[in-house]
Amino acid sequence: MEEKNRAELDRIKLAAQEDWRKELKKKIPTKERMKIERIKMPEREPEERNQDFFEVNLGLSEEQAMEEARRCLDCPNPQCVLGCPVLIDIPSFIKLIEIGKFREAAKKIKETNSLPAVCGRVCPQELQCEAQCTVFKATGVSVAIGNLERFASDWERKSGLVEIPSIPPPTGKKVAVIGAGPAGLTLAGEMVKMGHQVTIFEALHYPGGVLVYGIPEFRLPKAIVYEEVDYLKRMGVEIITNFIVGKTATIDDLRKDGYDAFFIGSGAGLPMFMEVEGENLNGVYSANEYLTRINLMRGYDFPRYDTPVPRAKRVAVIGGGNVAMDCVRSAKRLGADWACIIYRRSKKEMPARIEEIKHAEEEGIEFIFLTAPVRLIGDEKGWVKEIECIKMELGEPDSSGRRRPIPVKGSEFRISVDLVVNAIGQRPNPLIPLTTQGLEIGKWGEIKVDWKTMATSLPGVYAGGDIVRGGATVILAMGDARVAARAMNDYLMNQS
Amino acid sequence: MYKIIEKRMVVPNIHSMKISAPAVAKKCLPGQFVIVMVDERGERIPLSIADWNREEGLITIVFMEVGSSTRKLAKLKEGDELFALAGPLGSPSEISRWGTVLCIGGCYGIGTIYPISRALKEEGNKVITLLEARSSFLLYWQDKLKLVSDELLLLTRDGTVGLKGHVTTAIKEIIEREKIDRVMVNGCTFLLMVASETTRPFGIKTVVSLNPIMIDGTGMCGVCRVSIAGKTKFACVDGPDFDGHEVDWETLLMRRSAYLKEELESLRFLQCEEIF
Ligand SMILES: Cc1cc2nc3c(=O)[nH]c(=O)nc-3n(C[C@H](O)[C@H](O)[C@H](O)COP(=O)(O)OP(=O)(O)OC[C@H]3O[C@@H](n4cnc5c(N)ncnc54)[C@H](O)[C@@H]3O)c2cc1C
Ligand SMILES: Cc1cc2nc3c(=O)[nH]c(=O)nc-3n(C[C@H](O)[C@H](O)[C@H](O)COP(=O)(O)OP(=O)(O)OC[C@H]3O[C@@H](n4cnc5c(N)ncnc54)[C@H](O)[C@@H]3O)c2cc1C
Ligand code: SF4
Ligand code: SF4
Ligand code: FES
Numbered sequence: 001m002e003e004k005n006r007a008e009l010d011r012i013k014l015a016a017q018e019d020w021r022k023e024l025k026k027k028i029p030t031k032e033r034m035k036i037e038r039i040k041m042p043e044r045e046p047e048e049r050n051q052d053f054f055e056v057n058l059g060l061s062e063e064q065a066m067e068e069a070r071r072c073l074d075c076p077n078p079q080c081v082l083g084c085p086v087l088i089d090i091p092s093f094i095k096l097i098e099i100g101k102f103r104e105a106a107k108k109i110k111e112t113n114s115l116p117a118v119c120g121r122v123c124p125q126e127l128q129c130e131a132q133c134t135v136f137k138a139t140g141v142s143v144a145i146g147n148l149e150r151f152a153s154d155w156e157r158k159s160g161l162v163e164i165p166s167i168p169p170p171t172g173k174k175v176a177v178i179g180a181g182p183a184g185l186t187l188a189g190e191m192v193k194m195g196h197q198v199t200i201f202e203a204l205h206y207p208g209g210v211l212v213y214g215i216p217e218f219r220l221p222k223a224i225v226y227e228e229v230d231y232l233k234r235m236g237v238e239i240i241t242n243f244i245v246g247k248t249a250t251i252d253d254l255r256k257d258g259y260d261a262f263f264i265g266s267g268a269g270l271p272m273f274m275e276v277e278g279e280n281l282n283g284v285y286s287a288n289e290y291l292t293r294i295n296l297m298r299g300y301d302f303p304r305y306d307t308p309v310p311r312a313k314r315v316a317v318i319g320g321g322n323v324a325m326d327c328v329r330s331a332k333r334l335g336a337d338w339a340c341i342i343y344r345r346s347k348k349e350m351p352a353r354i355e356e357i358k359h360a361e362e363e364g365i366e367f368i369f370l371t372a373p374v375r376l377i378g379d380e381k382g383w384v385k386e387i388e389c390i391k392m393e394l395g396e397p398d399s400s401g402r403r404r405p406i407p408v409k410g411s412e413f414r415i416s417v418d419l420v421v422n423a424i425g426q427r428p429n430p431l432i433p434l435t436t437q438g439l440e441i442g443k444w445g446e447i448k449v450d451w452k453t454m455a456t457s458l459p460g461v462y463a464g465g466d467i468v469r470g471g472a473t474v475i476l477a478m479g480d481a482r483v484a485a486r487a488m489n490d491y492l493m494n495q496s
Numbered sequence: 497m498y499k500i501i502e503k504r505m506v507v508p509n510i511h512s513m514k515i516s517a518p519a520v521a522k523k524c525l526p527g528q529f530v531i532v533m534v535d536e537r538g539e540r541i542p543l544s545i546a547d548w549n550r551e552e553g554l555i556t557i558v559f560m561e562v563g564s565s566t567r568k569l570a571k572l573k574e575g576d577e578l579f580a581l582a583g584p585l586g587s588p589s590e591i592s593r594w595g596t597v598l599c600i601g602g603c604y605g606i607g608t609i610y611p612i613s614r615a616l617k618e619e620g621n622k623v624i625t626l627l628e629a630r631s632s633f634l635l636y637w638q639d640k641l642k643l644v645s646d647e648l649l650l651l652t653r654d655g656t657v658g659l660k661g662h663v664t665t666a667i668k669e670i671i672e673r674e675k676i677d678r679v680m681v682n683g684c685t686f687l688l689m690v691a692s693e694t695t696r697p698f699g700i701k702t703v704v705s706l707n708p709i710m711i712d713g714t715g716m717c718g719v720c721r722v723s724i725a726g727k728t729k730f731a732c733v734d735g736p737d738f739d740g741h742e743v744d745w746e747t748l749l750m751r752r753s754a755y756l757k758e759e760l761e762s763l764r765f766l767q768c769e770e771i772f
Contacts, residue, residue: 203582203712203714204582204712205533205540205579205580205582241580242580242581242582243519243582244582244583244585244714247523247583247584247585247714248519248520248523248582248583248584249519249522249523269714269715269716270715270716271716271717271718273718273728279728280721280723280728280747280751282750282751282754283754285718285719286717286718286719288716288717288718289711289717289718289719292711292712292716292717293711297539297540297711298537302758302761302762303758303761303762303764303765303766304537304765305537306537306538306539306564306565306568306762307539307540307711308755308758308759308761308762310758381750382746382747382750382751429714429715429716430715431714431715431733
């Protein structure tokens with residue numbers, strides 16, 4: 001474990017020794033706590049919600065949250081914290097919820113996570129904090145850390161009591177952040193809190209990155225993202241939209257304009273295609289295009305909004321991750337009679353969050369496993385009408401540890417469709433690498449960093465999130481940004 | 497931000513606008529474009545940069561009213577502001593000392609060929625600029641273009657001014673008259689295609705500025721993909737300039753018309769909003 005992490009964990013353990021915590025712990029015996037059933041997240045009925053873009057999950061009530069909080073054992077050595085990439089003091093905030101101090105709980109989370117309302121909704125908790133939870137290990141059903149995190153931050157936001165932390169006197173250092181996704185926003189928040197002057201340059205017309213252009217409204221309402229962004233602005237972060245670093249100005253230009261340090265959080269915005277025949281037919285989309293039309297451009301509200309998005313009857317989405325789930329559930333909401341996922345491995349290997357898969361199933365999405373597309377067939381006007389697939393079987397595990405799919409000879413079959421979305425993955429955005437001299441790049445186009453500091457090969461230039469990891473997660477991007485912030489602060493303060 | 501400083505209707509249905517965009521003006525090069533959003537509910541549409549003034553921080557666009565977005569844009573007045581403008585995008589046109597270059601512009605391309613002719617001339621080429629339109633009243637910027645061309649040729653289909661007839665014949669005549677080392681074409685897809693097909697038998701490199709549908713303009717969505725010599729390219733980052741002899745025109749035209757139905761619906765909606 002890293003030095004800093006150990007220190008943080010010690011602090012968290014110490015907090016558990018406060019009297020009120022010890023008292024509270026004694027109130028209900030551990031055995032009793034373990035017997036409490038996990039509170040089910042209230043959600044809208046599948047047949048109702050798959051007709052619109054409003055949020056599916058409704059959030060816990062105060063009573064429900066307090067009840068769920070009782071399930072947490074306030075472990076002396078809380079493993080859940082180690083599962084969280086930003087080391088949230090999970091037991092502290094949960095115990096604050098248990099005693100009804102919701103505002104304090106929210107503040108506690110914000111000490112290390114600047115986007116709690118987002119993470120509470122989209123983190124793959126079952127792989128992170130909740131996977132390490134003692135209650136999970138003992139009973140198989142973890143404390144609902146994510147749901148509680150969401151509750152606390154929603155509560156704070158709705159209460160209108162969001163406080164702006166006090167900002168130390170200016171250090172006189174200027175930081176340029178490239179990209180306003182989770183990585184860039186987090187770094188910006190950390191750096192203003194240390195007294196630096198921060199400007200975020202964002203290529204699109206709204207900040208938020210994937211949170212606004214990719215993840216749909218029904219999973220993450222955009223209003224939440226904008227409020228988080230607004231919070232940063234109130235702390236003094238400047239955000240310049242419609243500014244494409246590498247085009248509008250390069251990093252070298254910005255250096256000449258007086259920026260002392262840089263953080264590249266430009267994401268994995270390069271869509272990959274399957275490279276099969278027929279991929280340029282009309283009605284064939286990259287997930288990025290499809291979701292951008294829907295979310296960023298609000299195509300689901302066409303023609304009130306000008307950007308059209310096709311309303312197809314039979315939709316096939318290729319892929320098995322969160323991106324694929326978002327596409328297929330959106331297609332359903334746009335009126336598809338039939339929408340399916342085509343995935344080349346089996347359900348077990350699907351990288352999507354469990355909740356997304358469950359929600360998709362409930363909403364009437366069909367899953368076609370162990371199947372891969374081989375070509376797309378168009379009609380005489382150039383529109384896709386069929387997708388030819390081949391069956392797969394699972395062979396030996398590959399480098400990722402998942403069993404490699406192998407095509408079954410002669411098993412080709414066709415599905416009739418009028419829309420196909422490619423959600424097979426993204427690569428790091430090449431614009432910055434191409435326009436920045438001396439930046440070291442890996443073989444997938446990712447920016448190379450020293451993982452201890454997130455420093456790139458250029459002095460004073462740091463990077464994090466999907467541009468260094470390829471497609472990863474929101475919280476990992478934020479974790480990178482926190483590491484980078486510490487290192488960047490050291491760098492700036494050691495400069496004359 | 498992005499204030500409209502000057503607006504003109506250069507010919508019926510085609511407008512020019514000078515817009516305040518200092519960062520773009522500082523950096524832009526011939527052949528690049530900007531993405532514009534008229535208002536918050538608007539589409540992101542690509543428009544080429546037809547001229548600029550780096551000191552004053554202004555860029556000029558020339559656009560044709562074809563659907564709702566360009567129509568909304570045309571309704572803005574001097575002093576109004578655009579909701580968003582991003583750029584300069586795309587790879588700049590390749591400008592070098594080729595020798596004699598034929599620059600062809602039609603419809604909005606008459607405006608957007610201007611910085612290209614100018615740069616080629618500054619580079620020391622002999623520049624022949626050919627402007628094409630249905631009739632004389634649809635030609636514009638002749639004075640500007642004359643200054644940056646060694647020869648300015650006008651072509652109208654009805655013969656009201658300059659040469660009469662079709663662009664194919666005009667190109668052939670020029671090629672047969674003198675040695676042309678390179679051809680650059682800006683304008684509607686049809687013009688780009690016809691010009692490329694005309695020069696193909698002569699083996700003269702013909703560079704066309706493609707205009708597929710775009711959204712982000714930064715390589716993020718892939719909607720702008722075009723097939724060039726059998727390979728898929730993103731017009732917004734790999735182009736918009738491509739070798740006209742390598743373009744798969746059929747796919748391009750097909751992809752361009754993907755939203756015909758929605759475009760009509762959008763226009764009807766805009767008309768309703770205008771009336772009520
Ligand atoms: C559809 C979808 C669903 C997802 N679902 C989940 C989920 O449920 N849970 C989860 O944890 N993760 C999910 N992810 C992954 C997660 O969103 C990403 O890992 C995360 O957003 C990465 O953050 P980032 O800040 O590195 O990049 P991004 O969020 O991609 O942000 C990068 C930003 O930089 C901007 N930019 C790029 N180049 C430039 C430039 N040259 N100049 C200026 N700005 C630039 C971009 O416009 C963008 O706004 C999902 C991703 C997608 C696409
Ligand atoms: C790199 C690039 C640079 C461009 N530069 C310019 C420019 O400088 N000036 C300019 O006027 N346009 C330019 N275009 C085209 C411009 O982006 C489109 O005209 C615009 O998006 C149309 O939007 P709309 O909503 O008004 O029309 P839509 O509603 O999208 O289209 C209405 C109808 O007109 C057709 N149509 C659209 N554009 C054209 C066209 N250019 N020629 C013929 N038919 C068309 C469409 O297929 C559709 O049938 C450029 C395109 C690209 C990709
Ligand atoms: S941020 Fe994510 S990993 Fe960390 S506690 Fe919250 S839900 Fe768990
Ligand atoms: S591991 Fe589980 S039970 Fe223990 S403190 Fe963390 S959330 Fe509570
Ligand atoms: S416009 Fe989106 S990739 Fe070119």
